[in-house]
Amino acid sequence: MSVSPSTQQPIRWGIVGTGWMAERFAVTLSTTPEAQLYAVASRTLERAESFARRRGVSKAYGSCEALLEDDSVDIVYVATPVTRHREDCLACFGAGKPVLCEKPFAVTAAEARDIVDASRQASLFCMEAMWMRFHPLLQQTRELVRIGALGDIGLIQAEISTRKRPDPHDRAMRPDLEGGALLDLGIYPISLSHYLFGRPDDVVARLKMHPLGVDETASLVLSYPNLIGTFTASIGAGLSGKAAIIGSTRRIDLGPSFINPPWMLVSEIPEAPVRQSAVPQAVHAESRARKIIRSIPYARTVNDLISTWRSELDARLKVEAKGRFTHAPPGTNAIRLEAEEAMRCVREGRTESKIMPLSDTVDVLETMDRARSAARI
Numbered sequence: 001m002s003v004s005p006s007t008q009q010p011i012r013w014g015i016v017g018t019g020w021m022a023e024r025f026a027v028t029l030s031t032t033p034e035a036q037l038y039a040v041a042s043r044t045l046e047r048a049e050s051f052a053r054r055r056g057v058s059k060a061y062g063s064c065e066a067l068l069e070d071d072s073v074d075i076v077y078v079a080t081p082v083t084r085h086r087e088d089c090l091a092c093f094g095a096g097k098p099v100l101c102e103k104p105f106a107v108t109a110a111e112a113r114d115i116v117d118a119s120r121q122a123s124l125f126c127m128e129a130m131w132m133r134f135h136p137l138l139q140q141t142r143e144l145v146r147i148g149a150l151g152d153i154g155l156i157q158a159e160i161s162t163r164k165r166p167d168p169h170d171r172a173m174r175p176d177l178e179g180g181a182l183l184d185l186g187i188y189p190i191s192l193s194h195y196l197f198g199r200p201d202d203v204v205a206r207l208k209m210h211p212l213g214v215d216e217t218a219s220l221v222l223s224y225p226n227l228i229g230t231f232t233a234s235i236g237a238g239l240s241g242k243a244a245i246i247g248s249t250r251r252i253d254l255g256p257s258f259i260n261p262p263w264m265l266v267s268e269i270p271e272a273p274v275r276q277s278a279v280p281q282a283v284h285a286e287s288r289a290r291k292i293i294r295s296i297p298y299a300r301t302v303n304d305l306i307s308t309w310r311s312e313l314d315a316r317l318k319v320e321a322k323g324r325f326t327h328a329p330p331g332t333n334a335i336r337l338e339a340e341e342a343m344r345c346v347r348e349g350r351t352e353s354k355i356m357p358l359s360d361t362v363d364v365l366e367t368m369d370r371a372r373s374a375a376r377i
């Protein structure tokens with residue numbers, strides 16, 4: 001590795017995989033100062049070359065091994081299906097390369113431990129690409145929880161979905177690639193729960209299976225001493241994507257997607273007993289906002305509608321929720337923040353990130369193992 005903290009030359013990234021997430025990561029790197037989109041590897045040279053042309057990558061390789069032989073690659077981003085992560089990461093460490101590996105980091109906690117052990121033996125940087133943890137509103141949420149701003153927290157709820165067509169070639173629909181809602185999407189609420197509250201005492205999980213042999217919907221209950229987390233992940237049902245952390249005095253709502261939230265609402269919880277009319281005001285405000293959208297005659301285009309909707313909704317929520325409505329800073333890109341942390345660690349010779357530590361990654365997969373066993377898979 002030719003990078004040193006003193007030479008501020010760009011960090012040369014090698015990307016393994018040419019799928020959906022590899023494209024998204026490459027787009028972000030192309031606008032990230034200090035990062036160079038240097039190399040890409042595919043199982044076929046043609047796909048690597050096509051990706052390289054599309055994304056302006058300097059070198060294209062027909063295998064992960066060929067990319068790892070290139071001395072100029074400073075760090076590897078592993079964007080293959082989860083069933084490949086252990087082998088790809090171990091190959092990287094064998095070649096002396098630090099790694100940023102996509103979520104889920106591994107299929108099981110045992111596999112994750114193998115990867116972590118190998119990175120530590122090689123004294124090489126390794127991090128799970130759970131970019132949610134780099135989002136400023138998630139970090140603010142954690143701080144509010146930590147300082148007790150919500151009172152006694154009794155409940156965390158979250159749901160997440162990406163609606164999939166029943167395509168047997170789609171990674172998420174393939175049992176041989178460990179597709180399905182629990183591992184692919186359930187990892188996010190489990191990681192959120194660990195981020196805020198640590199390891200749960202008990203895990204319950206139930207699944208609805210898809211005819212293609214993967215779990216289409218997974219419901220989870222994570223129990224802590226005075227707190228429960230209820231989570232749903234689905235590749236079939238259209239869920240909201242929101243999360244709520246509910247304390248005795250305040251609640252935090254993150255939406256419309258808790259993994260990449262444009263807004264966070266901190267609102268007061270009415271005094272108990274909670275009557276029907278005292279349901280958190282944000283809920284009423286949101287349904288009123290929908291009525292506002294329907295009543296805007298001057299919104300001619302979709303963009304008009306969206307910007308009008310945003311400002312109307314913000315104004316209403318601010319007034320009606322009697323809470324603090326915070327937007328993510330303009331231009332927030334948590335993937336970039338994650339890549340920057342990886343580059344900072346590599347430059348500083350650190351082997352792991354304090355924001356996304358390897359012990360947390362393994363703990364989350366232990367909870368995932370318990371969820372699978374509770375669901376009898």
Ligand SMILES: NC(=O)c1ccc[n+]([C@@H]2O[C@H](COP(=O)([O-])OP(=O)(O)OC[C@H]3O[C@@H](n4cnc5c(N)ncnc54)[C@H](OP(=O)(O)O)[C@@H]3O)[C@@H](O)[C@H]2O)c1
Binds near residue numbers: 019021082130177184
């Ligand atoms: N953090 C996020 O927001 C996010 C979002 C989506 C996915 N992900 C994660 O990113 C990883 C990749 O997901 P994706 O959605 O990009 O998947 P994808 O579109 O199916 O791409 C995966 C790529 O991996 C390569 N690959 C290597 N071995 C493979 C094999 N045996 N079968 C299929 N492909 C293989 C393929 O590239 P070649 O054919 O060129 O070799 C393929 O294009 C997964 O771990 C997923 O959970 C993360």
